[in-house]
Amino acid sequence: MVRTSLYSRQQEMGATFRDFHGWEVPVRYTDFETEHGAATSRVALRDASAGGRLTLHGSDALDLLHRLSTNDLLTLKPGEGIRTVLTNNKGRILDLLRVYYVEDYLLVYTSPQSLQKVIEWIDLYTFLEDLTVTDITADTVVMELVGPNGVGVLESLTGGSVSLQPGGVIVDTIHGIPVTITRDDSLDLESYGLLVDADSAPSLWEDLLEQGQLWELSPMGDEVSEILRITAGVPMYGQELSEQVNPLEAGLRPSISFTKGCYIGQEVVLRLDTYRKVQRHLVRLAIEGEGLPSIGDKLLVDGKTVGTLTSVGKIPLQRNIIGLGLIRTAYDQPGQEVEITSQGHHWIGRVISLDQYALEGSGV
């Protein structure tokens, strides 16, 4: 498993860890309530390094990605970022990418398990383009400030105002360390990603912990960020998103341009939309029962399979189980009840809203 340069400090802080697609990620530092409360009402510090990071240099970088993915990248200006779906010619999802136009190059974030696939796909479709792709994953770390006080912590460290729209990106320095700051709001909470080189990461982590004390900052692990992600209905590659799923099924409509013209898989995506042939939708579920159902469990109505559970988590103390699922269109209405059965256990799930992964602004 990959450990970032923050690992030993995180261990010292009492973090427990788990394997997330080959990355050893912190799960919990203190307790659920503290971490969850920090992210929603104060500020939480999260290690968000488990993923792929590429830079794309060259005058054809933007154009090539534009031809290979669903969103309109040609409208991007320096300082802006966007989410776009890398699709194959059947309109299926190879990955959901975050693309940031940083000054004069592109910074691309991939899902951890898709990194190699994305690099190879871009290379396959590079012919005479002026383009150089560099994998900076191993050399960098990303930490995130999540919550309303995040910008306060950030500004007290950059020494100036940080005014970013969702999707925005700037390069700044904190105590002499170059930092690429992105505004992501990826858990439906105001959040800022800080990309730094791996060697400087431990020092920045300490700075954030120290400065954060004034803002009641707490570190946050994967357990809480998963619950926040499910609560917000944000789809993730490997669970809601995969090559067996098309973007319209999985709540990625804001990442698709219907006016940009050709890209790989465009016809399929367009046809699905025009003829209203999307067969499944991503939904949020409130689940009751003992224990915890598993990802992949079937959702049943009258004994018939109508969907699959793609994410699930328990909120301690409240004993609520929440989940995300892909369910046949006929059963995607709020209030619809489904049965989940596995390993001799039984749960009742209720669709609590049609998922709309739609963030304001640039669609990131």
Added chain:
Amino acid sequence: MPLTINISPKAADKVTTFAEKEGMYNFGLRVGVKGGGCSGLTYQLSLEEESRPDDKIIEEHGLKMFVDRKSYIFLAGTILEYSDGLNGRGFEFHNPNAKTTCGCGTSFSV
């Protein structure tokens, strides 16, 4: 039939006519492939005065074609034709490698 890229006499003629209209007399037809297009790849045709170092140069019917190495892999066996008349579609690539094509006919996959 050896695996190469062929051009029909009519297509070669059309290219030359087009080039002359553009005032080009010493030129090659760059035949290539580009990523994108709904099926994955699209064909590219352009007129260039000189070939590039890594090009394959194919001569047929008095016309020189420049093909970059990578495009050549996707195009070997292809015949470039020209269909005119009332319902003509202009230049057409007949590519035995192409597995799927899109509705508009301009994009293909292998």
